[in-house]
Amino acid sequence: MSDMTKLLFLTPMHITFESFKNPANNVRCIQKQDGRSYNLPPTDLPLGFLSLSAYLKKSLDVEIRLLDFNVEVVKAQAFPFETFHDYVADQLKDLDFDPDIIGVSCLFSPSYQNFLDTGAAVRAVYPDKLIIGGGNVPTSAYQEVYSEARGQAFDALCYGEGEVPLHDLVVAEDRKRYLSNSPNWITYKNATSPLPFTPSHNFIEDLDEIPFFDYDLCDIDAHNANLVISSFASEKAKRSFHVMTSRGCPFKCTFCASHAVHGRDMRYHSLERIEADFRILKEKYGGDTMIFQDDHLMSDKTRVKAILDILKRLELKSVYQSGLALYALDRDMLEHFYAAGVRQLVLAVESGSQRVLKQLMKKPLKFKVTQQVAKDCRELGIYTNANILIGMPGETKADMDEARETLRELGSNWFHINCASPLIGSEMHEVSREKGYIRGETLGADYKVAAVETEDFSIPFIQEMQYLMNLELNFVHNADVKLGEYKMALAGFDNVIRIKPDHAFAWYYGALCHKGMDDRESCAAYMEKFRQYAKDPLWARYCVDFGLDPEATEPMPPPENYVLPEPAIAPTEQAVA
Template identity: 25%
Template sequence: MRVLLIDPPRSTKALGLGEDKLGLLYMAAILREKNIDVRVYDAHIENNPFKDLKSLLKKYKPTIVGISIYTPTRFDAFKAAKLVKHADKETLVVAGGPHVSSAPRDTLENIKEIDIIVVGEGERVFLEICNSVAEKKSFEGIKSIALRKEGDILINARCEPIKNLDSLPFPARDLLRKYKHKEKSKYHFNMQMPDREIIKLSSTCIITARGCPFNCLFCAVPELWGRNVRLRSPENVISEIKHLKEAFDVDSFQIVDDTFNISRKRVFDICSVILKERLKVKWHCHMRVDNVDREMLVIMKEAGCFITYIGIESGSQKILDQVIGKKITLDKVRKVIGWCDELGIKRSCNFIYSLPGETREDVAQTIALMKELGGKQPFGPTMILPGSRIEKIAKEKGIMPKDFSWSRISPYKYYDPTSNSFLPIFVENLTWNEILDIFYKHITWQSTMRTKNYIFRILYRLLQIRSFTEAKLIFYNYFNFLRVFFRNLKKQKRKGAKTFKK
């Protein structure tokens, strides 16, 4: 048996990204422990086109292909599945990842090239699929999968999550060329921070916990990992950090937990061991402000944390409390930002708008807070993701069609025109033109690197039109983009950037 695990190529080139896909690497490690021939093809990291995938399929002739599917890149993943079946229709195509975990029925109803979907945590489930293929057994009894049966879609009950994360082997990073050959230039990518400094960020990822106890409006993480948080022991995390240094000369990484500081004690335990062992590493992480104090930030800084990403989302306390369910206060936001600046920890704060019930005054408060915090903070309209609370609200209010399919280009017309992802935008109180006006005005406030990235994506996107329906949506949005963008450029020349007014 030969297994190929794929993070698919991109139709639209991405600038500056390329983090490790830990889901694929964990599964590869599990399979390798069972002496299964497995390869990992991360086309995003290697910047490989679809033609290279065709060549690999022809040479390797896999028995099973596993494809990681995220909502922003779902159409590229569907294209990869079609390539697999075109190469050999007998190859079993198994899809996993956040998107299909949240929309298994929609995917199987519309993407005939996908045979099985792994719903949620994938390592042990995928191994069970491989064993069933080897033993020529039926898949129907495997928990946490969705598949077709006699013209219907069968979605099996979820299996119990892996309770002891320390029992998992470290991700099989050596199956990626950049680690196997220690191509250190691919260990990092450039990113322009809110203060306009361009820094190198590590593409090497470590996950120290799974699950999120919170229920933010826009997030679908619980669909993948669940609401119960499972933690790796500090000793296991430190062992992986040492392994990265010894095996691959990696001295910087990003912790990709949804919330690294979910446990105060655990943050102190991990940081204390890093200091005790004198590991001399640099890292960055995501955290929530409600679980932070100055003492925590001090030991994080001493242990090598130099950047933290904070989801603030809104400058309106009403929106944070009544709409998002964020459970943070703006007073605490200001304290944490002050501590980060005092200690020299760079911070990037994420903001969104066009939320349910959000007024123009709420948006004005968000922009005012962004200006107060300084720099060029990430800011964009609220995207709807499958499985999120906001998707349910959008359908209940008739904003999204109830029969909306994530697997087709829908006639729903409110999409980010600079993106190839066709992620729908929530449109309620603000008009579409107002949403675009804020968005494109913010592009002119963004960092130079971000602005160039947007322009590049817009131009490249014109070459990727796949259907008449898609063409109509793109040109409708680009008309608005050009109108707003050039109008704001003219205003900037005369008066400089203006804040959004109600």
């Protein structure tokens, strides 16, 4: 088509609207001029839209705008809206832009309802425009999307990666006819037809065909306001940029659904392209930190070493937001990371039970490898965050008890304990659905809220176990405290206090660190805060469970004969009959 096409890209909030309006007491919040505190959504750069924009602009006459509502709600001075639908409609009605096509993304399960609300709001404001959706959730759950009245606002949903399908949509003479006939797009008619319909991917094999991502679509500083990595104690970046140097993952971990969008075959940007991109991000945009979001960065160890050499040569810091495959992190590889300035890694540990890893998660990892990686990282001076999942279908209390015991000795600096979530498109979801295990919200679920209940455990039990493991691994048995690395441990505790000022355990073990550093004044001040917050009934209960004395004048480490406390709820209470 000869006329310029205008596209509007919309990114809904990555957290639920309920959690935004009524934040839990353990999340980072922002207070607005209306006097209320709101949960801060992550403001990571929307790489999918940046890639789509770059690809379209390479060969087409298009004008593209981006509205990332994660950023917009942070900037808003007040929030007088009762629904996300109303907020989106209000933002769009005064927009000085008349788009031909509006695209809405949905990458994560917690944003599912926001995705539907956004589509419905767009339809209300732009009744005659072409509205499309895409991302991880619509790809895997297009039938569920179209079963919702709000989901029917979408003319079509893209199946998998969108560069080529969106390009073909823009150039089509009859766009709605193209959507109806293309196997790369799913319409309501196709999704609900009794006739079989099998959508298909349309991948770009050579990722260098996608030009340098269109970072100019974004307000970079606003997108740096609340990065996921900002919760990590040891990484302080001035200006960060998300990057993705490859697509695909060959592994078949039962809890993962990334293959639904990117496939299982690996595809790459060339090393020359990566270096050129990093140089632009540093010299033109002032970037000092690259945040890698590859699903399987470690697929080619030689390539990873070359990327690390590029980072070192350009004097760039780097963060690896997705857990790296531990089998590839041998001592030589870790030394390359360290030489490139890497001082923190997220370890995809997943479980401390070998049975759970092998049989339930189908993860090709032996726990002894995890132990060696954690040990090598500590010796090299690389801070480690270990990702843990509990509540897999088939997991038992004995498995969880084994995990608690083994993880205590892992030596990782910090643990992120998550509830296994049955992501649409994952094998875990298929198993959970077939066996009737799903009890909570799946399309709107996150890793903090359990949604699976089996013969072996109830949802309340998993929620309680999650928090007990958080307290015992990060506080009571903190590896840095055990090893006398008090300054490092204190940084972690102070980071918790920054987010949750009334965290009694953070104050108590912070006091223990000050005691170890012979700072009596600070120790006493932290203990006073501990005694203040330990009066809360919730903390009072956990103090009893873990043997913390609210009347103590100074903190004490756990006794050598320490016994792990049990959850207050029986494993199968409220569980499946």
